[in-house]
Structures are given as C-alpha cells and as structure tokens.
Amino acid sequence: MPRRPQPIGFAFPTGTDAASVRARVVAMERLLERSFTVPGIGTPVGLDALVGLVPVLGDVVTAAMGAYIVWEARNLGLPKWKLARMGANVLFDTAIGAIPLIGDAADIMFRSNSKNLRILLRHLDKHHPHTRVIEG
Secondary structure (H helix, E strand, C coil): CCCCCCCCCCCCCCCCCCHHHHHHHHHHHHHHHCCEEEECCCECCHHHHHHCCCHHHHHHHHHHHHHHHHHHHHHCCCCCHHHHHHHHHHHHHHHHHHCCCHHHHHHCCHHHHHHHHHHHHHHHHHHHHHHHCCCC
C-alpha cells in the first residue's frame, strides 16, 4: 500500500484524549494572546487584542474563542468551580474589552486565555501527567 504524503506545516490534533486537548488549548492560547510582537514595545499580543479593536463584533468573536477553551476544559471533566472561574475570566475580559479605548489596553494587560490555560494545565499535570511536555 502506498504511503500517504505527510502534510506540510502544523497538524492540529483532533483527538479527544488529554494530550490532544492540551495541544489544541495551548495553540489557541498562543493564537489569542501571543501571536505577534509589537515593534518598539516588545510586548507580545494576539488576536484577542487585535480583533478586539473592531467594536462589538471583535469582542464577540474573541469571547467565543475564549469560551472554546472553557468548553474543552469541561469535556476533560474539570470541577465546576474551576469552570466557573474560567468562565468569569472570559466574561470579565469581554466586559472590559467592550469599553472603547480602555478595553483595548486592558486586552493586553488582562490575559484571560493565559489565566484559563494555567488553570487547565494545572489540572492536566495533576490528573493526566502523561500529557506533560518537556520544553528545552
């Protein structure tokens, strides 16, 4: 049987196992919070800050993307109190982001997706230690 050619670039893991979920959530957080570096400032920003510049629609889109991380956490079986905390982070980020100008600066300062990633990774490291990635 001939081998299928390997795809070029990043293959997005599609499984429901904890390792695949971890890879997806880490990639989503990186996309939302640390995709680009602003020249002169040196601060990494992501789609959350950039798309948030579009009034109303930008905040709705980034809230939905942040809610995806909470949904993945729910599928992994995180306790309800952790899910509530993650949801509150997304809600707070969306509410602050809706304020013109102040919200755009707050998107860079308050990184709800990074906070939610830390909550999820702590859970994974404790309950699914085989998903840990050693970075060198």
